[in-house]
Amino acid sequence: MxxxxxxxxxxxxxxxxxDQPIVNNASFSLQKGSALAIVGxxxxxxxxxxxxxxxxxxxxxxxxxxxxxxxxxxxxxMSEKKIRALCGxxxxxxxxxxxxxxxxxxxxxxxxxxxxxVHQKLRKKAAYELGIHxxxxxNLPRCEQLMNSYPYVLSGGMLQRxxxxxxxxxxxxxxxxxxxxxxxxxxxxxxxxxxxxxxxxRGIGLLLVTHDFGVAAKLADDMLVMRRGKIIERGTVYDxxxxxxxxxxxxxxxxxMLRKEKCM
Ligand SMILES: Nc1ncnc2c1ncn2[C@@H]1O[C@H](COP(=O)(O)OP(=O)(O)OP(=O)(O)O)[C@@H](O)[C@H]1O
Ligand SMILES: [Mg+2]
Numbered sequence: 001m002x003x004x005x006x007x008x009x010x011x012x013x014x015x016x017x018x019d020q021p022i023v024n025n026a027s028f029s030l031q032k033g034s035a036l037a038i039v040g041x042x043x044x045x046x047x048x049x050x051x052x053x054x055x056x057x058x059x060x061x062x063x064x065x066x067x068x069x070x071x072x073x074x075x076x077x078m079s080e081k082k083i084r085a086l087c088g089x090x091x092x093x094x095x096x097x098x099x100x101x102x103x104x105x106x107x108x109x110x111x112x113x114x115x116x117x118v119h120q121k122l123r124k125k126a127a128y129e130l131g132i133h134x135x136x137x138x139n140l141p142r143c144e145q146l147m148n149s150y151p152y153v154l155s156g157g158m159l160q161r162x163x164x165x166x167x168x169x170x171x172x173x174x175x176x177x178x179x180x181x182x183x184x185x186x187x188x189x190x191x192x193x194x195x196x197x198x199x200x201x202r203g204i205g206l207l208l209v210t211h212d213f214g215v216a217a218k219l220a221d222d223m224l225v226m227r228r229g230k231i232i233e234r235g236t237v238y239d240x241x242x243x244x245x246x247x248x249x250x251x252x253x254x255x256x257m258l259r260k261e262k263c264m
Pocket of ligand 2: 046047048178
């Protein structure tokens, strides 16, 4: 299987703090067409790890060491111009709150066309048409009308599917989804999970950060458990669910089951 991402010995430290690194020697890899879930308590370093891959951490604030390799290139060494061209095209991210991904006062179509013009240097009309096509692929209804809508009139689930449509437009090699379904109701969550499933089948790698073990069980092949910046357990989803080795993983699993029972 082709490796699309390889993170080796990643350390993230706050420059002003000399104590423990926030992410402490994290290593993992992601294969084409597979999904890797990162789970762990709040504050364990999951989002910072994702942001380091996208090179979204402020270099004045954070000290980052190790390597993050994509297609043989180290993303940490890459020029700012090159990394920005890559992120949003070959490497995409879907965030927790889709509202934050859009400017609420600019119509969806104009925002999609702008992204397409930046990354693919398309003319306005061609970009607009490609945008509609991307929305249609996501099974969104009345796509022309959607392109003419402002983000604030759309539901969270719809917006999230639009962000996924945007993320998929350039056929990325992998997608980082940081709590991408957390803010959605059950029906919309289901739809988004189905889209992720289709992506995997098309060969796109998925790095999935989630609190929801149900989501991890549905989508992921492998799983990492993070605690206080360290990966404390890893394995296939089956192994981690059926025979977790660390007490902490067991506690997380139990807590998640308990939550589910209470919701039923
Ligand atoms: N800009 C920042 N400045 C200082 N500390 C930060 C900053 N961003 C994150 N941290 C700290 O780094 C740690 C890891 O944060 P991170 O956002 O990666 O956690 P997380 O595992 O994604 O948590 P959650 O599940 O709540 O999203 C936290 O203790 C957080 O307070
Ligand atoms: Mg987070």
